[in-house]
Amino acid sequence: MNVKKxxxxxxxxxxxxxPDRETGSRAVPIYQTTSYAFRDxxxxxxxxxxxxxxxxxxxxxxxxxDVLEKRxxxxxxxxxxxxxxxxxxxxxxSVTSITRAGQNIVSGSNLYGGTHTxxxxxxxxxxxxxxxxDSGDAENFARAIDRDTRLLFTESVGNPRCNxxxxxxxxxxxxAHDLPLIVDNTSTPPPxxxxxxxxxxxxxxxxxxxIGGHGTSIGGAIVEKGGFGWERGGKYPxxxxxxxxxxxxxxxxxxxxxxxxxPDCPIFTLKARIGLLRDTGAALSPMNSFLFLQGLExxxxxxxxxxxxxxxxxxxxxxxxxxxxxxxxxxxxxxDHERCLKMFPLGCGAVFGFxxxxxxxxxxxxxxxVELCSHVANILDARTLVIHPAGTTHQQxxxxxxxxxxxxxxxxxxxxxxxxxxxxxxDLDQALEKSQKL
Ligand SMILES: Cc1ncc(COP(=O)(O)O)c(C=O)c1O
Numbered sequence: 001m002n003v004k005k006x007x008x009x010x011x012x013x014x015x016x017x018x019p020d021r022e023t024g025s026r027a028v029p030i031y032q033t034t035s036y037a038f039r040d041x042x043x044x045x046x047x048x049x050x051x052x053x054x055x056x057x058x059x060x061x062x063x064x065x066d067v068l069e070k071r072x073x074x075x076x077x078x079x080x081x082x083x084x085x086x087x088x089x090x091x092x093x094s095v096t097s098i099t100r101a102g103q104n105i106v107s108g109s110n111l112y113g114g115t116h117t118x119x120x121x122x123x124x125x126x127x128x129x130x131x132x133x134d135s136g137d138a139e140n141f142a143r144a145i146d147r148d149t150r151l152l153f154t155e156s157v158g159n160p161r162c163n164x165x166x167x168x169x170x171x172x173x174x175x176a177h178d179l180p181l182i183v184d185n186t187s188t189p190p191p192x193x194x195x196x197x198x199x200x201x202x203x204x205x206x207x208x209x210x211i212g213g214h215g216t217s218i219g220g221a222i223v224e225k226g227g228f229g230w231e232r233g234g235k236y237p238x239x240x241x242x243x244x245x246x247x248x249x250x251x252x253x254x255x256x257x258x259x260x261x262x263p264d265c266p267i268f269t270l271k272a273r274i275g276l277l278r279d280t281g282a283a284l285s286p287m288n289s290f291l292f293l294q295g296l297e298x299x300x301x302x303x304x305x306x307x308x309x310x311x312x313x314x315x316x317x318x319x320x321x322x323x324x325x326x327x328x329x330x331x332x333x334x335x336d337h338e339r340c341l342k343m344f345p346l347g348c349g350a351v352f353g354f355x356x357x358x359x360x361x362x363x364x365x366x367x368x369x370v371e372l373c374s375h376v377a378n379i380l381d382a383r384t385l386v387i388h389p390a391g392t393t394h395q396q397x398x399x400x401x402x403x404x405x406x407x408x409x410x411x412x413x414x415x416x417x418x419x420x421x422x423x424x425x426x427d428l429d430q431a432l433e434k435s436q437k438l
Pocket of ligand 1: 086087088089112114115155159184186187205206207208218219220378379
């Protein structure tokens with residue numbers, strides 16, 4: 001059966017796993033093991049030399065994680081996936097798999113604060129320059145590219161500005177320069193959005209968020225579309241060249257990726273697994289892989305309620321007398337609303353910002369007055385979450401960087417959950433009321 005023809009709900013429930021013959025376990029088993037018994041010495045040697053597929057050690061591969069990776073690839077109709085211990089590890093691996101000291105990447109500036117800090121400070125220590133641009137105009141990416149640029153990066157829906165970039169135009173610019181476009185799709189996983197349909201080449205996820213869905217586990221993933229021309233321009237020896245850490249084995253040639261034009265050749269995720277993951281070890285634990293599989297099984301159902309509730313909350317807040325502004329792209333007042341309608345027919349996620357009359361002081365009072373909503377540093381839990389970005393998630397940014405990322409002192413970020421929407425609105429109303437009593 002062609003897996004690509006099945007519906008999304010079927011894929012999240014079935015792909016990548018069949019009950020095994022020995023036990024018939026219907027749920028995906030948790031293979032809580034560090035290592036795997038070799039049949040004999042030749043078998044062990046072949047596995048280490050990548051001459052035959054199989055499991056060696058859970059830092060690199062694990063059967064529970066393998067199902068998660070296959071399912072993530074399947075829901076995106078992608079060539080491959082690599083699970084990691086966190087979203088940050090996925091972002092770090094996706095960039096450093098193909099970028100080295102002296103090179104640069106071009107990134108939109110409206111990013112999750114942790115990614116902004118990684119790009120500004122930590123990558124700099126490794127000699128990688130990140131050129132931030134206003135991603136609202138795709139041409140800004142073109143202007144920042146030079147011969148040492150190795151990739152373009154942006155988020156599907158910017159956090160917390162809720163901006164929506166013209167991904168198609170950015171992808172065209174990337175491909176015209178033989179560069180891949182990497183998109184952080186954490187806020188809008190399928191069925192909300194599949195950036196591969198808009199030209200992206202690689203996705204990164206914090207699985208911690210809507211995919212896990214219940215606020216229980218930290219994890220991340222890279223998903224690779226396949227079909228990117230890594231050989232063009234000779235820019236990516238990490239992918240297409242001999243690998244000195246495998247006695248100069250050339251995996252690209254061994255897998256015949258070039259000839260196959262590699263639509264099904266998961267070379268990027270494979271090289272990240274046998275290189276960076278092997279050497280730096282941010283592996284997802286089998287237990288967490290299981291929990292993310294549980295989340296995936298209901299993702300399409302939950303995703304729809306998240307976006308429905310978000311729109312209802314956004315409409316309510318927009319007309320509330322104590323709210324001074326709101327930035328949900330699902331509302332006609334947002335500058336990217338047309339793009340939201342075109343690219344996100346279900347709705348553009350469930351995370352957005354709003355300002356409270358009374359500014360910073362009222363904002364703090366609001367956060368401390370919510371009862372149903374939780375004041376936590378997370379988004380896209382099943383529950384509704386609120387936070388004050390300037391004092392927390394974006395605290396490490398300079399005032400100028402905060403302004404670029406759309407973070408203001410009076411901003412509250414809300415991640416709308418799955419509660420009955422009437423109860424969310426009641427809680428917001430009572431907290432808004434209290435925010436004014438100083
Ligand atoms: C858009 C986005 N990307 C990446 C991350 C980092 O993910 P993690 O916390 O799983 O490392 C986050 C975390 O909040 C995020 O919101």
